Amino acid sequence: MGAILDRFGTDVIIQKTDREHFRIRQEVAVSGQFFGWLVGLGAGVRIVSPQNVVDAMEHRLEEILGRSESPV
Incomplete structure (x- = not known):
């Protein structure tokens, strides 16, 4: 909650x-x-809408994962 505020x-x-979750x-x-x-906030945070932003976040994470699998 502190990071959100x-x-x-x-x-x-x-x-x-x-008891453990909230939505903004x-x-x-x-x-x-x-x-x-x-x-940076971790797995406890997720985007639920709008769908185009959900999709953009998923695409961004896929890009990051793809980079981590390639040789340095």
Whole structure:
């Protein structure tokens, strides 16, 4: 939660979904930097919509995985 508040401020709308999870709805600038920030938060964070941003995140992760499999 702290990383969300640090990034978006206290005006972000937070919806508690259960005892351990919450959901936010926030307009963002979709960019490599945004995806990198999400990856830094780990597996506990995911994009659920809009679908084009979900797809872009998946594509970005596939690119990263593809690079890690090639020889250095």
